[in-house]
Amino acid sequence: MKNNQKITISKDGPYIVSGSIPLKKEIAIIGKSGEPEEWKKGERYPLQDSYALCRCGESKNKPYCDGTHITFKFNGTETASRKKYLEIAEKITGPELNLTDAREFCVSARFCHLAEGTRNSIKNSNNPVSKKNGIQSACNCPSGRLVVWNKKTKNPIEPEFEHSISLIEDPQAKVSGPIWLKGKIQLESGDGTKYETRNRITICRCGKSNNKPYCDGSHIKAKFNDGDNSLK
Ligand code: FES
Incomplete structure (x- = not known):
């Protein structure tokens, strides 16, 4: 990953992406x-060195910001806890695998419903x-709420990602979902601190989460729709 790749949250405004991070759509397949x-890869956007992604959900030029957040005085206050994942995650143990589960990162993507759950x-x-299903379903969890651990090595089993950003589409729920940061991309708060x-x-990216900057699944209730063809 290039050193300058990061996302900066602007106060009550967009996400400022820098460092030529690829942007594409990604669709949840039933x-x-x-x-x-x-997950099925969708449309790829032209690569840009830097760009501003809408955070309020109201831009007419989604996924990019068009300044609408100023018109309706978007409140983008960051309310999420700054505790580390392992400080808040519950631990579930099994004979060959362990699981950590931080519920506050749930985005209602439902990959964890596979087979017996x-x-x-x-x-x-x-x-x-069961082992295969456990690994597959946890690795497909976009928010990383669920992480599977190899019990012998004590290492997490993580998908390998291109450093990139995906815009999630959820045709089953007929909604557009959050922005998925893949591959350890740095997220920086509007106050300058790092998540x-x-x-x-x-x-x-719908503007309705109660756990900003993270998605909390509120886009489903809000019926957030960015106009993607997969939702038609
Ligand atoms: S995208 Fe806003 S709550 Fe999920």
Whole structure:
């Protein structure tokens, strides 16, 4: 990753992206179970050195900011806890895998509904099918609420990402979801402090989260729709 790649949150305004970070759409695909099971890459945007992404949800030029946040006096106050992931995560142990679960990062993406559910898959991780489902469902969790750990090595099992930004689309719920920061991209607060850097983070772009800058799933109730073809 280039050293200058970061996202800066402007006070009551957009996310300022710098360092030529690729931007694309990513769509949650429903599997045979009737729940989201995989991600499909969508439209790629032209690469720009820096750009401003809408944070209030009201831009007419989504995903980019068009200044509308000023017109309606968007309140983008950052209310999320600054505690580190492992300080707030609950630990679930299984025979071969462990799981950490920080509920406050839930974005209602529902990949954890796969088969018996991620938690039960971990508890049954001496069964090869459950083990595979546990790893798959936790690694597909975009916010990194769920992290699977190899019990022997004590290392997390994380997906490998291109350093990039994805705009989530959720056709099953007929909504657009958060901005997905992939590959340990630095997120910097409007007050200059840095949020914990993690492999997967999801930040709000509908303007309605009660846990800003993170997404808290409020985009579903708000029926946030950026006009993507997958939602038609
Ligand atoms: S995008 Fe999920 S709460 Fe705003």
